Amino acid sequence: MEPRILDNTLAKVREALERDDVTLAVDILQAMRAPDQAEVFSELDDRAQIALLPQLDPAESADLLAELDDLEAAEIVAELPTEAVIRIVNEMEPDEAADLIGDLSPTQAETVLAGLEDPEEIHPLLIHPDETAGGLMTSGFLALRRMMTAEEAINALRAWNPDTRIQYLFVVDAEGRLCGVLSLRQLVVAPPHKRLAEIMETEVISVSAQADQEEVARLMQRYDLLALPVVDAEQRLLGVVTIDDVVDVLVDEATEDAQRMGGAQPLDRNYLEASVWNVTRKRIGWLLLLFVTESLTGTVLRHFEDELSAAVALSFFVPLLIGTGGNAGSQTTSTIIRALAVGDITLKDGLRSLWHELRVGLLLGLGMAVVAYLRAETWGSTPALSLTVAAAIFTIVVWANGLGSFLPLLATALRIDPTVVSGPVMSTLVDATGLFIYFTLARVIMGL
Amino acid sequence: MEPRILDNTLAKVREALERDDVTLAVDILQAMRAPDQAEVFSELDDRAQIALLPQLDPAESADLLAELDDLEAAEIVAELPTEAVIRIVNEMEPDEAADLIGDLSPTQAETVLAGLEDPEEIHPLLIHPDETAGGLMTSGFLALRRMMTAEEAINALRAWNPDTRIQYLFVVDAEGRLCGVLSLRQLVVAPPHKRLAEIMETEVISVSAQADQEEVARLMQRYDLLALPVVDAEQRLLGVVTIDDVVDVLVDEATEDAQRMGGAQPLDRNYLEASVWNVTRKRIGWLLLLFVTESLTGTVLRHFEDELSAAVALSFFVPLLIGTGGNAGSQTTSTIIRALAVGDITLKDGLRSLWHELRVGLLLGLGMAVVAYLRAETWGSTPALSLTVAAAIFTIVVWANGLGSFLPLLATALRIDPTVVSGPVMSTLVDATGLFIYFTLARVIMGL
Numbered sequence: 001m002e003p004r005i006l007d008n009t010l011a012k013v014r015e016a017l018e019r020d021d022v023t024l025a026v027d028i029l030q031a032m033r034a035p036d037q038a039e040v041f042s043e044l045d046d047r048a049q050i051a052l053l054p055q056l057d058p059a060e061s062a063d064l065l066a067e068l069d070d071l072e073a074a075e076i077v078a079e080l081p082t083e084a085v086i087r088i089v090n091e092m093e094p095d096e097a098a099d100l101i102g103d104l105s106p107t108q109a110e111t112v113l114a115g116l117e118d119p120e121e122i123h124p125l126l127i128h129p130d131e132t133a134g135g136l137m138t139s140g141f142l143a144l145r146r147m148m149t150a151e152e153a154i155n156a157l158r159a160w161n162p163d164t165r166i167q168y169l170f171v172v173d174a175e176g177r178l179c180g181v182l183s184l185r186q187l188v189v190a191p192p193h194k195r196l197a198e199i200m201e202t203e204v205i206s207v208s209a210q211a212d213q214e215e216v217a218r219l220m221q222r223y224d225l226l227a228l229p230v231v232d233a234e235q236r237l238l239g240v241v242t243i244d245d246v247v248d249v250l251v252d253e254a255t256e257d258a259q260r261m262g263g264a265q266p267l268d269r270n271y272l273e274a275s276v277w278n279v280t281r282k283r284i285g286w287l288l289l290l291f292v293t294e295s296l297t298g299t300v301l302r303h304f305e306d307e308l309s310a311a312v313a314l315s316f317f318v319p320l321l322i323g324t325g326g327n328a329g330s331q332t333t334s335t336i337i338r339a340l341a342v343g344d345i346t347l348k349d350g351l352r353s354l355w356h357e358l359r360v361g362l363l364l365g366l367g368m369a370v371v372a373y374l375r376a377e378t379w380g381s382t383p384a385l386s387l388t389v390a391a392a393i394f395t396i397v398v399w400a401n402g403l404g405s406f407l408p409l410l411a412t413a414l415r416i417d418p419t420v421v422s423g424p425v426m427s428t429l430v431d432a433t434g435l436f437i438y439f440t441l442a443r444v445i446m447g448l
Numbered sequence: 449m450e451p452r453i454l455d456n457t458l459a460k461v462r463e464a465l466e467r468d469d470v471t472l473a474v475d476i477l478q479a480m481r482a483p484d485q486a487e488v489f490s491e492l493d494d495r496a497q498i499a500l501l502p503q504l505d506p507a508e509s510a511d512l513l514a515e516l517d518d519l520e521a522a523e524i525v526a527e528l529p530t531e532a533v534i535r536i537v538n539e540m541e542p543d544e545a546a547d548l549i550g551d552l553s554p555t556q557a558e559t560v561l562a563g564l565e566d567p568e569e570i571h572p573l574l575i576h577p578d579e580t581a582g583g584l585m586t587s588g589f590l591a592l593r594r595m596m597t598a599e600e601a602i603n604a605l606r607a608w609n610p611d612t613r614i615q616y617l618f619v620v621d622a623e624g625r626l627c628g629v630l631s632l633r634q635l636v637v638a639p640p641h642k643r644l645a646e647i648m649e650t651e652v653i654s655v656s657a658q659a660d661q662e663e664v665a666r667l668m669q670r671y672d673l674l675a676l677p678v679v680d681a682e683q684r685l686l687g688v689v690t691i692d693d694v695v696d697v698l699v700d701e702a703t704e705d706a707q708r709m710g711g712a713q714p715l716d717r718n719y720l721e722a723s724v725w726n727v728t729r730k731r732i733g734w735l736l737l738l739f740v741t742e743s744l745t746g747t748v749l750r751h752f753e754d755e756l757s758a759a760v761a762l763s764f765f766v767p768l769l770i771g772t773g774g775n776a777g778s779q780t781t782s783t784i785i786r787a788l789a790v791g792d793i794t795l796k797d798g799l800r801s802l803w804h805e806l807r808v809g810l811l812l813g814l815g816m817a818v819v820a821y822l823r824a825e826t827w828g829s830t831p832a833l834s835l836t837v838a839a840a841i842f843t844i845v846v847w848a849n850g851l852g853s854f855l856p857l858l859a860t861a862l863r864i865d866p867t868v869v870s871g872p873v874m875s876t877l878v879d880a881t882g883l884f885i886y887f888t889l890a891r892v893i894m895g896l
């Protein structure tokens with residue numbers, strides 16, 4: 001829905017609540033789709049949320065909670081009476097129920113689990129870390145036996161919970177091991193008495209429960225899958241990851257990467273809902289660390305104090321040189337980090353990438369050196385100073401490009417997220433080393 | 449497949465080609481899935497590619513071409529004989545065929561189109577820009593009439609091209625206007641003689657052909673859709689965008705954003721396949737523009753030449769101060785840009801975001817001022833200089849946070865992509881203004 005329409009709806013819900021007309025507020029909410037409900041709902045204050053939620057149809061509450069941020073949902077549920085929570089969780093998809101229960105306090109989680117209709121559907125999902133295939137999968141899937149006929153399979157389908165969307169039908173053997181896949185369409189158009197073993201495709205792409213969610217996203221994107229089966233070490237089918245969860249993973253990972261590449265720890269919630277204090281905490285660590293590293297620039301400058309006093313004009317170019325170095329480095333790291341993320345390059349392409357960037361650096365450095373020389377001349381610098389500036393910018397750009405491609409690759413080799421060596425980190429590293437290059441060249445060329 | 453396995457396969461294909469055993473090379477390729485085929489294929493040299501492609505089964509060639517980068521595919525096709533191209537394009541999905549034909553030379557495009565079996569399936573797709581809903585959609589969908597019975601619909605399905613995956617079945621009225629949707633599952637479990645009008649859901653989310661692809665991605669993510677119908681101004685169904693295309697859009701947009709946020713124009717192809725010259729061209733523009741802007745720092749420093757000569761120690765803190773300002777600004781812009789991209793904030797939240805960031809800036813500035821004061825003291829600075837440094841870092845951080853939230857919002861209001869004011873641009877803007885703040889404070893506090 002358009003933001004404007006949502007704002008109007010929010011105003012109407014608030015008005016209804018002010019007049020204590022909870023029924024009207026509930027009706028307005030229930031007329032919307034779950035994502036819109038969640039957006040309006042999360043703008044209400046805590047008291048209104050806690051009053052409204054148990055009044056909604058439990059299935060609607062379940063959908064709404066599943067759409068909220070994990071932490072927000074857990075905070076609201078913590079305030080609700082246990083039997084209301086149980087009623088709602090009973091209506092949730094197993095993977096969403098497991099996510100919610102995982103965020104509750106241990107006592108509340110235990111009471112809720114104990115009261116559920118199908119706790120055994122959720123139990124196995126609770127043991128997998130959130131960011132793995134096991135944490136993403138749902139156990140609410142239909143596994144068909146390979147000896148079933150097409151007709152029997154369609155009947156099994158008719159008898160099954162009609163709420164769940166079916167992308168593929170997975171076929172297992174008597175031990176529950178994944179042995180085939182077929183689409184609903186293949187099933188529908190097959191002769192009714194054919195066995196699934198004869199219709200199904202036997203080459204199934206699957207993933208282990210421990211696989212990282214980025215690996216899951218990569219596989220599903222690469223092979224255009226709508227659902228990916230998750231198996232244990234014996235190939236037994238444990239669950240299914242669906243594409244809508246992977247779309248959310250892709251968006252969340254891009255957000256985290258953007259924040260890390262900006263030099264901040266990722267926020268764990270919606271921006272405007274994160275408190276000022278929370279945002280500050282996520283940033284101050286990196287800012288301090290970068291400050292300490294950046295302090296090296298002061299050390300370098302103090303080391304070259306005599307040169308600086310002899311030629312104050314040297315200092316005019318300091319921000320320009322280190323700024324350009326930082327920019328060239330940022331360009332490189334952001335390209336390399338992204339190429340690593342989408343799998344355009346892997347570690348084995350390391351030397352090739354480094355060589356690629358060094359050549360780009362040589363070209364960029366040459367171009368920038370010419371421009372910097374002309375700029376220095378127009379500021380009336382001595383020929384020696386202009387030459388120093390040009391030589392320094394060339395060396396710094398090549399150095400920044402080399403460092404900018406080497407560090408993300410090194411981080412990946414050390415199994416560190418390469419986004420930690422992005423923009424701000426690069427600029428900071430290039431600043432101190434760039435100054436050292438500049439003043440050393442000044443000593444040699446200008447004979448200081 | 450694992451990268452190692454692909455490398456082995458590539459070696460085997462190369463070996464077969466060296467022995468002129470094209471049949472073996474074709475067999476090895478055809479045993480793989482299309483994305484793996486494409487990865488191995490794109491590592492071969494041009495001559496090998498052009499020799500191999502027409503030998504593959506046309507359907508396999510079509511899948512393989514669809515998996516390659518757009519430009520790479522067009523370059524290969526440009527070298528193939530026209531009748532081979534027509535054979536292959538006939539096997540492609542309409543949206544993929546349109547993408548390919550759109551990248552060919554006008555003459556080749558015309559000849560190919562003229563030779564196709566169903567040019568009328570592709571023609572309408574060619575008129576929509578690539579990055580819109582119309583450019584993403586496929587015209588290869590099955591639209592059912594609302595007066596059909598469930599049984600008739602299943603028969604229509606049986607008769608239809610079995611290659612295409614069906615996520616939802618869209619229902620149209622006699623004028624071709626979209627009026628309902630149902631899942632294949634709803635169709636299968638419905639009583640055979642019920643009319644679609646009685647089974648279908650009538651509230652269908654659709655999008656206009658002109659809508660931007662980011663809008664399409666946002667809608668499909670928000671409402672967990674597997675397919676989104678595209679309609680014209682009269683609500684007539686034109687095509688369908690499927691989730692696999694949107695997953696690709698999300699990944700591509702994240703890559704473009706990362707490159708822009710690193711201060712470079714996005715590359716239009718796979719990193720290692722982009723030539724050194726191509727990468728340089730994508731970066732030099734921004735680097736030069738930032739250099740010119742950064743030149744302002746030299747102007748500011750020359751303006752304060754007397755102060756600098758009087759106290760060389762002032763210059764020790766220059767990189768530290770402007771570096772910290774740039775880092776704080778980058779943190780802010782990357783957070784704001786991403787919050788705008790995922791819809792966490794919109795323009796109407798502008799003032800709220802600004803106020804949020806100013807408060808974060810005050811906290812961060814205070815923290816950094818304390819640390820900077822101590823650092824200046826340990827370097828043996830005079831109390832006045834230490835105080836200047838502390839006051840400057842406080843002011844610069846607050847200023848950087850304000851600017852860092854204001855500029856992306858301003859860009860959005862002016863309908864410019866906010867990623868243009870990211871990391872490197874922010875650092876550069878903060879550098880010159882930060883120096884001005886620093887030296888002005890020095891004049892006042894140190895009485896220079």
